[in-house]
Amino acid sequence: MEHVLDKYNSVALNDVKVWFKAGKTSDFPADGGNCIKYKDKQIAVINFERRGEWYACQNVCPHKLEMVLSRGMIGSAEDTPKIACPIHKKTFSLKDGSNLNGEDYKIATYPVKIVEGEVLIGFIE
Amino acid sequence: MIKIIVVGNGMVGYKFCEKFISKSGQEKYQITVFGEEPRRAYDRVHLSEYFAGKTAEDLSMSTATWYEENNIILNTSELVTDIHKENKTITTHLEQTYSYDYLVLATGSSAFVPPIEGVEKEGVFVYRTIEDLDAIMAHAKKIKQNGATEAAVLGGGLLGLEAAKAVRDLGLNAHVVEFAPRLMPRQLDKGASNMLRSKIEELGIKIHLSKSTQYIDGDKAITGMMFEEEELLKVDMLVISAGIKPRDELGRGAGLEVGVRGGVVVNNKMQTSDPNIFAIGEVALYNHMIYGLVAPGYEMADVAAEQIMQGEKTMRESIDMSTQLKLIGVEVASFGDPFIEHQEGTPIVYENKLNGIYKRINISKDGKALLGGILVGDSSDYNTLFQIYSNGMAIPKNPEDLILGARGGESSSMGSAMDLPDTAVICSCENVTKGSICCSITDGTAETFGDVVKLTKATSGCGGCKPMVADLVKDAQKSLGKEVKDVVCEHFAYSRQELYDIIKINKFTNHNEVLGTIGKGDGCEVCRPVLSSIFSSIYNDTANKHVTSQDSNDRFLANIQRNGTYSVVPRMAGGEVTAEKLIAIGEVAKEYNLYTKITGAQRVDLFGAELNDLPAIWKKLIDHGFESGHAYGKSLRAVKSCVGNAWCRYGMDDSTTLAIELENRYRGIRSPHKLKGGVSACIRECAEARGKDFGVIAVEGGWNLYICGNGGANPKHAVLLAEQIDKETVFKYMDRFLMYYIRTAGPLVRTSTWLEKLEGGIDYLKNVIINDSLGINATLEAEMQGLVDTFECEWKQAIEDPEMMKRFKHFTNSDDRDDNIEYIPLRDQKMPKSW
Numbered sequence: 022m023e024h025v026l027d028k029y030n031s032v033a034l035n036d037v038k039v040w041f042k043a044g045k046t047s048d049f050p051a052d053g054g055n056c057i058k059y060k061d062k063q064i065a066v067i068n069f070e071r072r073g074e075w076y077a078c079q080n081v082c083p084h085k086l087e088m089v090l091s092r093g094m095i096g097s098a099e100d101t102p103k104i105a106c107p108i109h110k111k112t113f114s115l116k117d118g119s120n121l122n123g124e125d126y127k128i129a130t131y132p133v134k135i136v137e138g139e140v141l142i143g144f145i146e
Numbered sequence: 147m148i149k150i151i152v153v154g155n156g157m158v159g160y161k162f163c164e165k166f167i168s169k170s171g172q173e174k175y176q177i178t179v180f181g182e183e184p185r186r187a188y189d190r191v192h193l194s195e196y197f198a199g200k201t202a203e204d205l206s207m208s209t210a211t212w213y214e215e216n217n218i219i220l221n222t223s224e225l226v227t228d229i230h231k232e233n234k235t236i237t238t239h240l241e242q243t244y245s246y247d248y249l250v251l252a253t254g255s256s257a258f259v260p261p262i263e264g265v266e267k268e269g270v271f272v273y274r275t276i277e278d279l280d281a282i283m284a285h286a287k288k289i290k291q292n293g294a295t296e297a298a299v300l301g302g303g304l305l306g307l308e309a310a311k312a313v314r315d316l317g318l319n320a321h322v323v324e325f326a327p328r329l330m331p332r333q334l335d336k337g338a339s340n341m342l343r344s345k346i347e348e349l350g351i352k353i354h355l356s357k358s359t360q361y362i363d364g365d366k367a368i369t370g371m372m373f374e375e376e377e378l379l380k381v382d383m384l385v386i387s388a389g390i391k392p393r394d395e396l397g398r399g400a401g402l403e404v405g406v407r408g409g410v411v412v413n414n415k416m417q418t419s420d421p422n423i424f425a426i427g428e429v430a431l432y433n434h435m436i437y438g439l440v441a442p443g444y445e446m447a448d449v450a451a452e453q454i455m456q457g458e459k460t461m462r463e464s465i466d467m468s469t470q471l472k473l474i475g476v477e478v479a480s481f482g483d484p485f486i487e488h489q490e491g492t493p494i495v496y497e498n499k500l501n502g503i504y505k506r507i508n509i510s511k512d513g514k515a516l517l518g519g520i521l522v523g524d525s526s527d528y529n530t531l532f533q534i535y536s537n538g539m540a541i542p543k544n545p546e547d548l549i550l551g552a553r554g555g556e557s558s559s560m561g562s563a564m565d566l567p568d569t570a571v572i573c574s575c576e577n578v579t580k581g582s583i584c585c586s587i588t589d590g591t592a593e594t595f596g597d598v599v600k601l602t603k604a605t606s607g608c609g610g611c612k613p614m615v616a617d618l619v620k621d622a623q624k625s626l627g628k629e630v631k632d633v634v635c636e637h638f639a640y641s642r643q644e645l646y647d648i649i650k651i652n653k654f655t656n657h658n659e660v661l662g663t664i665g666k667g668d669g670c671e672v673c674r675p676v677l678s679s680i681f682s683s684i685y686n687d688t689a690n691k692h693v694t695s696q697d698s699n700d701r702f703l704a705n706i707q708r709n710g711t712y713s714v715v716p717r718m719a720g721g722e723v724t725a726e727k728l729i730a731i732g733e734v735a736k737e738y739n740l741y742t743k744i745t746g747a748q749r750v751d752l753f754g755a756e757l758n759d760l761p762a763i764w765k766k767l768i769d770h771g772f773e774s775g776h777a778y779g780k781s782l783r784a785v786k787s788c789v790g791n792a793w794c795r796y797g798m799d800d801s802t803t804l805a806i807e808l809e810n811r812y813r814g815i816r817s818p819h820k821l822k823g824g825v826s827a828c829i830r831e832c833a834e835a836r837g838k839d840f841g842v843i844a845v846e847g848g849w850n851l852y853i854c855g856n857g858g859a860n861p862k863h864a865v866l867l868a869e870q871i872d873k874e875t876v877f878k879y880m881d882r883f884l885m886y887y888i889r890t891a892g893p894l895v896r897t898s899t900w901l902e903k904l905e906g907g908i909d910y911l912k913n914v915i916i917n918d919s920l921g922i923n924a925t926l927e928a929e930m931q932g933l934v935d936t937f938e939c940e941w942k943q944a945i946e947d948p949e950m951m952k953r954f955k956h957f958t959n960s961d962d963r964d965d966n967i968e969y970i971p972l973r974d975q976k977m978p979k980s981w
Contacts, residue, residue, distance in 0.1 A: 025966070048958045052657075052668075053694025055958040063957075063964070071658060071668050081966070085981050087710040088956075088966045092701060094694065096670030098636070105671035107698035107706055112671070123599045 025086050028062055029079035029129035031118055037132055037143030043077075046138050054104070056080045056091035057142070064131060064142060065091035067115060069102055075133040076115040077142045082106040083126035090128070147176045150454065151236060151246040153226045153396065155181025157190055157440060158427030159252035160207045162447040167216050169455055177218045178244065180236075182225040183275060186210070191440055196279050197312040205276075229400035231420050248422055248454050251397055251410060252447075255390035255428040255436070260300075264362025265386070273299075273309045273387045285383055286316040294382035295319050298371060300359065301388035302329040304473070309387045310351050311474045321352045321379060323371065325388075328355060333469065333480040337497055338520045341504035345476045345523065354379065390438055392429045405431040414460040416450040424450040437465055466536065470521075470528045476502075479525035482518025482535045483508060491517045494546050498523075505549040507531065509541065516541050516548070529571035537567055544860045572614050573604035583615060587622035595619045634893060635672040637665045642818065642893045646680050655681065657695050669695070676893045679780055682816035683888045686933050688940035689779065690950050699778035702954065703941055704760055707753060709967050709978035712760060714740070714752040715777035716767050717813065720787045720805035720825075721748025730770035734763055741975045747784035747822065749775060754976065756963055761954050764941045773939040774814070780894070781816050785809040785823035788832035790844075799844035801827035804873065808842070811877065812884060814940070815933050818891040818900075821884070822856070836864045839897040840883070842876055845869070849876050853883055853911075854901040862898040865908050868916060881930040882915045882923050889926075 043057040049068035057064050063080035080088045085108060093104045095115070102115040112121040118128040132143035150166075152159050159179060166172055181187070188205040196205060213220040225239045235245045257272035259265055269289070271282050286297070295318060299310045302324030313320040322329075328339030329346075343353050354373075363370035363378065370380045397410040403419040404410055409431030416424045416432075426446040428436055437443065442465045452459035468481035486493065486508040496505040503523035510517055516535045521528055527549055534541060534548070541548060566572070568581030582602055586592040592601050598619055599605055605612045632641045640648065645660075654660045657677050661669050669677075674695035681687045689700040699705050704712035716731065731750055735742045738759055740752040755763055764774075777783060787805030791797030805825040812821070824835030825842045834857075835841025841852040841864045848870035855864025868879055891900040904910060913919040944950045956964045969976040 044959050050694050050953070055953075056956055058957045058960045058962060063966075066958075069668075071661075085708075086966075087708075088964045089706070089710045092698070092706075092710075094671040094674055094697075095668070096637075096674065097668035098670065100667070102668065103670070107701070108708075108710070110671055123603060123605070 025081055026079075026083060029081065031129045032131045032143055032145055034132045034143065036145050038146065039144045040134070040141040041144060043140045043142050046135060046140055049140065052095055054091040054093070054095070056088070059142065059144065062144075063088050065093075065104070066133065066140060066142065067091075067095060067104060069095060069115070072102060074102065075135060075140065076102065076104075077131040077133045078104070078113070078115065078118060079129045082108060082111060083128060084109060084111045084124075148174055148247045149245060150175055150177045150248045150250065151244060152177060152179045152250045152252055153236070154252035154254055154393075154427075154429075155179050155183065155187045155220065155222065156252060156254045156427065157187060157207060158254065158443040158447050159250075160187035161444045162250055162252060162426060162451055163213075163216070163218055165448045166451040166454075167218070169451060169457075171455055175454075178246075179213070179218060179220045180224050180226050180238065181220070181222045183277075184223045185276070186213075186220070186222070188276065190274075193273075193276075193279065194308045194312045196276060197283070197315050202276050226396060229396060229423070231400050231402075231423060234422065246422075248424065250450055250454075251418070251423065251425040251429055252427050253393035253396060253429045255392045255438070257386060258389040258391040259386055260359075260388055262359050262362060264364070264368070267362050267364055268367035269364075269382060270362060270368055270384045270386065273305060273312075273385050279312075282312075282383075282385060283316065286313070286318060289382045290317060292382075296321065296379075296381045297383035297385070298323050298379060298381040300371075300384060300386045302326070302353065302355070303332065303387065303389065304330060304471075306387040307346070307473055309385045310346075313383070313385060314349070314351055318383065319350070319352070321354060321381060322346075323354045323357050323359065323373075323379070325358055326355070329353065330478070330480075333478070333484060334520055334522070335485060335506065337495060338478075338504045338506065338522045341497070341499075341502055341522045342473070342476060342478065344499075345502045346474055349474060351474070390428060390436070392431070392436055394429055397423075397425065397429070405434065409436050414449075414463075415453045416446050416461065417453065424453070426450050432461060433463075433465075435465075437467075439467060439469065441466075468532055468535075470525050470532075477521065477523060477525040479521040479528040480519070481528070481532050482516070484518050484520045486517055494549070496546070496549050507545065507549055509545045513545065514540065516545070519549075521549075530566075533566060533570040539566070547860065572618065573602070578602045578604040580618060583618045584622040587619060588626060632892065634676055635670055637661065637667045637669050637673050640664070642676055642680070643890050645676065646683070646889055649677075649680050650684055655685065657692060671697075672893075675700070675780075679816045679818070679893075683933075686815075686936040686938075688814070688938060688943060690940050690943050690947075693953060697780070700780075702757060702760065703764075703774065703778060703944060704755065705778045707978070708981070710757075710964065711753070711967060711978070712755045712757065713777070714755050714760070714763055714767070715745065715749055715775040716772035717775040717809070718749040718784075719809040719813075720785060720802045722802060722806060723749075727770060727772065730767070730772075734766050737766075738763055739976070741972070741977065745777075747777075748786050749777075749784060751777070754969070754978075756967070757954055757956050758961075758963060761945050761951055765945050768939070768942055768945065774941040776814055779814075779816060780819050781814060782809065782812040782821045782823070785825060786833045786835070786838070787825040788827050788830075790825075790827040794827060796830060797827035797844070798846070799827050799849070801825040801833065801842075801844060804842060804849075804876070805833070808840075808877075808880070811934055812880075814937050815884070815888075817884070817888045819894050819896045821897070837861065838864060840864065840880060848872050851876055851879055854897040854908075856896050856898045858896075860898070864898075865901070867908075867912060878927065879915055882926045883911075885926040885930045886911075886914060886922075 041059050049055050051070040054065045054067040065078050065080045067076040080090050093107045098121050103112045105112045113128045118130040134141050187207045226236050227239050228237045235243050237243045257274045297313045297318040298321040299306050300323050302322050310320040310322045357373045360372045370378045392409040394404050394410050398404050410418050410425040412425050412430045418425050427443040449459050449461050470479035491508045491510045493508050505521050507519040508517040566580050570580045572580050586601050592598045604615050675697040678692045678695050689696045735752050741754050743751050745751045785805040785808045787801045790801035822838045823840045824833040824838040826833040826835045827844045836852050836855050837857045843850045850869050851867045852864035853867045855862050968979040970979050
């Protein structure tokens with residue numbers, strides 16, 4: 022089962038080769054997320070309206086490998102924007118994908134940019 | 147030089163030498179060790195690792211030069227044949243004679259071979275020494291070449307199961323044959339054995355219990371085992387691991403006192419009937435018992451060493467046989483008295499077949515002491531339980547908390563975490579003690595719960611210790627004189643009750659407003675649902691509002707399950723349902739292939755609905771006259787009822803009607819935690835109303851109203867609020883009670899815990915509700931009536947609004963489904979594949 026996670030590796034802004042149109046900004050609820058499909062990947066896209074920021078990360082929670090992170094609740098820990106998995110409330114930094122409960126597993130994050138009302142997610146392939 | 151001869155070079159014999167040379171004054175002594183085996187002492191506990199590729203050298207207790215470096219003479223492959231205690235000499239099979247001042251018998255034990263006809267046949271082995279293992283491996287290889295596939299192990303004890311794993315690892319189908327009706331009969335009870343059995347059978351090892359072997363079948367070599375009633379198990383190899391037999395022949399021959407069933411009798415100084423001869427380990431019979439564990443053996447070695455050097459140390463009266471180990475990958479632990487067969491206590495048992503977990507604790511009759519217990523599948527509680535048992539510590543008022551832990555944000559599992567000794571391991575995953583948690587706060591290296599987690603890694607494994615760690619942190623902070631305020635989370639310096647009042651007075655209507663005015667940061671998964679619930683309680687906002695700040699279940703108006711699918715529960719007020727409606731549910735379940743189960747709240751739960759299907763499922767249910775059952779909300783779940791005087795010949799009143807009226811009045815109202823109710827038509831109490839947050843029971847002359855009970859983690863009977871009241875009064879008091887609870891309780895605090903923490907308790911609450919001591923009852927009733935009047939089924943609301951429907955889709959940019967969802971069969975239905 023671990024191979025599900027192998028698909029998801031963080032992409033740095035400088036390495037982006039493909040900007041994928043994930044949808045319109047209005048497709049994503051304020052201060053929440055939705056899941057989009059890119060090739061065989063499931064990506065959670067977060068519209069962090071309060072901060073005027075957008076984030077993208079893997080949809081699979083590395084804890085129990087369920088495709089649910091986009092249905093989680095956003096928030097902040099100190100000043101780090103974060104998302105909590107809806108199943109066991111494991112929380113992850115939306116900035117670098119690190120786990121905020123002191124556990125080892127982390128999530129992959131992807132760059133997001135908004136161009137003329139379109140949400141674009143950066144991938145390397 | 148004082149001469150000591152040690153007979154036997156096993157683990158305990160070695161430990162004796164090790165202990166002896168570490169003591170001061172040892173220079174005056176000369177130790178000579180005799181071992182019949184060709185090699186130095188090795189670790190027999192981990193013998194099965196030899197199959198997994200460890201070498202004899204890896205298993206060795208010492209380096210090759212250890213004996214020489216420590217001036218100990220080691221004679222391997224030399225068997226001591228006689229002791230002449232009159233002139234203090236021994237002779238060996240090489241006909242050498244040696245004299246001693248003190249003799250230590252550490253001859254250990256041999257495998258007990260039951261007197262079964264045919265045990266001498268080829269292919270039958272014991273499991274005791276490296277030589278035995280070599281022979282087993284050679285034989286397995288040979289028979290496999292001849293096409294044999296089956297092998298058995300006689301004995302379902304600890305070592306037998308290890309042996310079975312070894313046999314399986316050799317590429318044979320392993321069968322464990324046990325005479326007793328359960329596995330590990332000395333450590334486990336029936337339930338624990340069943341759990342262990344199913345776990346082991348999952349690994350492909352077959353278990354045969356209650357089997358008495360009559361004879362070993364086969365001409366020259368074994369071909370099978372014949373049980374009673376002509377039942378034949380065909381095997382080509384048998385490994386016997388049916389217990390141990392002390393190697394007491396040397397002591398017996400020398401005329402030392404031995405037990406009826408073997409073993410050289412020793413006193414608490416480890417002295418045999420001859421004061422110059424000591425016996426330790428599995429050959430020693432202490433308190434009429436042979437101790438087959440390594441820990442007591444080591445302690446005996448230390449006692450004997452001390453005694454020879456004229457020390458004071460003696461063996462303890464009762465020897466602890468507690469063990470924690472991983473057996474074929476399954477965690478098993480047993481401590482204290484696992485069985486309490488003598489009626490001096492009461493067991494509490496937790497069994498989870500889905501996860502393969504069995505836990506049992508034995509509590510003394512007075513409910514004050516932990517006597518022992520068993521853990522299978524998850525032994526993470528072992529350390530704490532063992533601490534409590536061995537230190538004779540007080541146990542919580544609800545002892546089941548010890549194995550169940552705290553759930554659902556209710557009161558912590560051990561009210562008495564501070565009572566634990568500093569050495570108690572709180573987080574067993576990361577091995578963090580209470581001392582290190584509290585010290586990190588008191589010495590200033592950590593300030594908050596989060597700091598402690600970062601510093602010690604406590605709670606980062608299974609997370610089960612979180613409530614205990616949080617309590618310890620709080621208590622440690624208090625001990626420094628810090629004010630510990632009951633705040634919701636880092637974003638608000640207020641309790642839930644304060645937030646409720648602030649929002650109401652300021653007429654705040656959304657999260658950003660509240661965060662911006664009285665909070666900080668962006669909120670989180672703790673405070674956002676609290677605010678959503680408060681908005682709901684004040685304005686009756688359904689969960690279709692503030693969608694992204696609704697808790698996991700509320701966000702999609704369904705209960706999220708293990709695999710990310712949802713379950714669907716339509717309301718069936720009072721558990722009453724027509725045949726047509728039941729058929730409609732059945733048809734929906736069939737169409738969407740949903741796992742169907744009757745819940746404890748007298749309704750039907752449909753599991754395995756995909757997010758994309760939820761609206762269609764609900765549309766069908768609503769078309770058939772159903773509405774949301776709010777099984778996902780922190781709100782009223784259901785009001786259970788007995789059938790009442792409509793049918794029942796004992797019924798004193800119409801309980802079903804009252805239950806339906808209560809359920810329909812309070813449906814959908816958000817509260818600090820879930821609410822459950824019950825109505826019984828007589829004191830036989832078929833509806834179990836006193837196990838609910840509110841319970842109404844018909845009596846002569848009216849209804850008795852009970853409040854603040856619950857089942858679950860800490861079962862509590864509801865307490866009497868008012869007696870013999872009429873229906874109208876029931877509703878009046880209910881309105882006041884619920885509204886007062888909604889206003890004042892902390893987040894995720896059930897009514898029972900709320901009452902427990904309410905200063906003045908039930909008398910105070912009676913005064914508020916019945917005598918209007920706070921003068922707020924008119925307001926409470928008006929507020930409740932407002933909520934009742936504005937009720938709306940949120941599922942109906944959702945399916946009628948295309949904007950709201952948008953969220954019930956797995957992908958925003960595709961109609962594809964989540965392809966990660968997999969099911970396995972469960973009886974005639976299905977369940978998600980395991981994690």
